[in-house]
Amino acid sequence: MNEYDSGVMKEMLVKNGFVYTDNPEIADIVIVNGCVVREKPEKKAIETLRYFKEKGKFTVAAGCVAQKDKQNLKDVADVVIGPMEYDILLDVMGKGGIYTDFADYRDRFYKYAQNRKDISFSEYVTIMTGCDNFCSYCVVPFTRGREKSRSIDDILAEVEHLVRMGVKEITLIGQNVNSYFYEGFEFKDLLEKVALIGPPRIRFTTSHPRDISIAVFDVIKRYSNIMPWLHLPLQTGSTRLLKEMKRGYTKEEFVYITRLARKIVPGMTISTDIMVAYPSETEEDFEQTIEVVKEIEFDYAYMFIYSPRKPSSAFYRYKKTLPRDVAVKRHRKLVDTVQEIVIKKRRKMIGKRYTLLIDGHSKKDPNVSRGKTEGNITVVVNKKLPAGTFVDVVITDVKGVTPFGNIIS
Ligand code: SAH
Ligand code: SF4
Secondary structure, three states: HHHHHHHHHHHHHHHOOOOOOOOOOOOEEEEEEOOOOOOHHHHHHHHHHHHHHHHEEEEEEHHHHHHHHHHHHHHHHHHEOOOOHHHHHHHHHHOOOOOOOOOOOEEEHHHHHOOOOOOOEEEEOOOOOOOOOOOOOOHHHHOOOOOOOHHHHHHHHHHHHHOOOOEEOOOEOOHHHHEEOOEEEEEHHHHHHHHHHHOOOOEEOOOOOOOHHHHHHHHHHHHOOEOOOOEOEEEEOOOOEEEEEEOOOOOHHHHHHHHHHHOOOOOEEEEEEEEOOOOOOOOOHHHHHHHHHHOHHHHHHHHEOOOOOOOHHHHHOOOOOOHHHHHHHHHHHHHHHHHHHHHHHHHHHOOOEEEEEEOOOOOOOOOOOEEOOOOOOOOEEEEOOOOOOEEEEEEEEEEOEEEEEEOOO
């Protein structure tokens, strides 16, 4: 989301006379578009702002860090601008000040994305912003505001533009893409319309287990350019905690959806987000997470230790977090469990054929390139290949969790 927004900001500023550099050390103005979902990235964003402020740069704090920490950023940022005010970025660049109203001119801002020139082989397209779910641990609804779907015409125009520019992969993004709804069009309708425009590869993220539907799986199955990959955050395998978190599904429902997805779309890979040490998580709750992980056999997972986030409801409800050593131990066990499953799954890829979309070659060794399978699994090939090319490979070996492929086309 931030990456996409940064790209749109860049388009907006460059179109209006600013010169872009990706080396902040030589820039006059440094924009830090920071995430606050967990404490660590939030601290990093503030440290980065401080570093460049001390170097005498004009600094701009953007994104959720601006929205959440506006009052504390005065010393490190000349401009503080929240995601709902990006449309006025140009006007406030020279002025300084704090702009964090929920003004909601997002459509005006995203218009800049529609004709963007500086594109990579793989691009994001925001389809909705904000979130209405208020999961107990999460800061997003407070920093990104209420859920809002972008106009279907704007999205399709952007996709058409990207396809004309030769993009190879488009990822539709939003905090909860399955609840997309615009003038009678649901997510499945949008997905189908995007598929018909014809980008070679389409992905979408993030799906919410409560809102994803069979109809979406059917669309994925019908269109060969929609990749068989689903990112479906589990958070925890304990139904008791899922309820506490206000996630809106049980452990059994989650398992059922993943089974259905794999049944309807053969070869579907499923990745997830999992959190450990949510306040009040017992050993028993945690063991249920491990059980679900083993049952579903995720293709990969992002795993986090709970981080208290003001003003989420869990922040106020629980005065204490679990002891750090307990959290770290559970996280370690979860990572090891996932790793074991992932290695087993990667080994099963040996002898099978996949089409890779190449991300680029290694800087250290140009004769080593990496690319992603249809199911979003990174594979290494021993050849120098430019980013954005498609190659067919057969997997010949797996080292750690990394499969190696031989090119067959
Ligand atoms: N909208 C998506 C993703 C939101 S943030 C969703 O609903 O899944 C990405 C991930 O960060 C979440 O899935 C969750 O696993 C993690 N996360 C969010 N808040 C967190 C917190 N307070 N502590 C630790 N992890 C958190
Ligand atoms: Fe946060 Fe839940 Fe919304 Fe995801 S669905 S952004 S976790 S509130």
